[in-house]
Amino acid sequence: MSKRIEVRDLDVYYGTFRAVEGVTLTIEPRTVTAFIGPSGCGKSTFIRTLNRMHEVIPGARVDGEVLIDGNNLYGPGVDPVLVRRQVGMVFQRPNPFPTMSIRENVLAGVRLNNTRMPKQEADELVEKSLMGANLWNEVKDRLDKPGSGLSGGQQQRLCIARTIAVSPEVILMDEPCSALDPISTLAIEDLIEELKTEYTIVIVTHNMQQASRVSDKTAFFNIEGTGKPGKLIEYDDTTTIFSNPSVKATEDYVSGKFG
Numbered sequence: 199m200s201k202r203i204e205v206r207d208l209d210v211y212y213g214t215f216r217a218v219e220g221v222t223l224t225i226e227p228r229t230v231t232a233f234i235g236p237s238g239c240g241k242s243t244f245i246r247t248l249n250r251m252h253e254v255i256p257g258a259r260v261d262g263e264v265l266i267d268g269n270n271l272y273g274p275g276v277d278p279v280l281v282r283r284q285v286g287m288v289f290q291r292p293n294p295f296p297t298m299s300i301r302e303n304v305l306a307g308v309r310l311n312n313t314r315m316p317k318q319e320a321d322e323l324v325e326k327s328l329m330g331a332n333l334w335n336e337v338k339d340r341l342d343k344p345g346s347g348l349s350g351g352q353q354q355r356l357c358i359a360r361t362i363a364v365s366p367e368v369i370l371m372d373e374p375c376s377a378l379d380p381i382s383t384l385a386i387e388d389l390i391e392e393l394k395t396e397y398t399i400v401i402v403t404h405n406m407q408q409a410s411r412v413s414d415k416t417a418f419f420n421i422e423g424t425g426k427p428g429k430l431i432e433y434d435d436t437t438t439i440f441s442n443p444s445v446k447a448t449e450d451y452v453s454g455k456f457g
Contacts, residue, residue: 240428351382
């Protein structure tokens with residue numbers, strides 16, 4: 199299911215402002231890639247270009263290419279809705295639909311895609327998705343209760359279940375643990391380790407320990423100053439980035455000297 203992502207010379211604009219400049223990198227299937235860097239350096243903007251989520255902001259556009267297994271997401275006639283089905287996204291704060299039950303939250307993406315299925319098939323998908331998100335045993339006896347009644351960490355895993363229910367090939371996570379306590383964070387990190395056996399995963403994080411724990415590769419972004427575009431400074435195996443980076447700015451950031 200997982201796919202290779204190739205980004206070629208990507209610039210991201212909001213109107214005339216260039217937010218991210220000249221990013222080129224390749225993300226291999228069934229790996230976890232962490233994006234790190236100081237606030238405002240374009241990490242979240244860039245990750246949203248990988249499923250065209252940035253386009254919901256008026257005036258946003260890109261120059262360059264994002265290829266998934268050789269197919270350009272920005273090619274003529276490509277439907278962004280289909281892109282977002284293929285490349286799922288988990289956001290910084292858990293966002294289950296508050297009026298929906300746990301069961302309906304899991305099925306929400308499938309329903310939005312106008313997929314009709316018999317009740318038994320829907321029940322099987324709910325169980326499979328919640329098991330995939332390591333949540334089934336905690337909620338199987340209250341599937342008809344509101345998703346908003348779960349703890350923060352459970353809500354985030356519910357959002358991950360909702361994401362994997364539509365069978366994506368790539369999962370993007372924009373600071374998925376920033377609003378969670380340490381125990382819930384550990385549960386999400388364990389889940390990421392399990393999910394990468396089936397999916398390509400990209401995660402934005404400000405937590406250096408988290409990046410070193412969960413990722414196979416790490417991309418360090420930086421910015422020269424206010425009003426300047428964010429740039430990819432260094433991209434390598436996570437062990438190399440944290441133990442022997444080739445750029446001094448990377449070393450300064452991962453060692454806590456700035457950021």
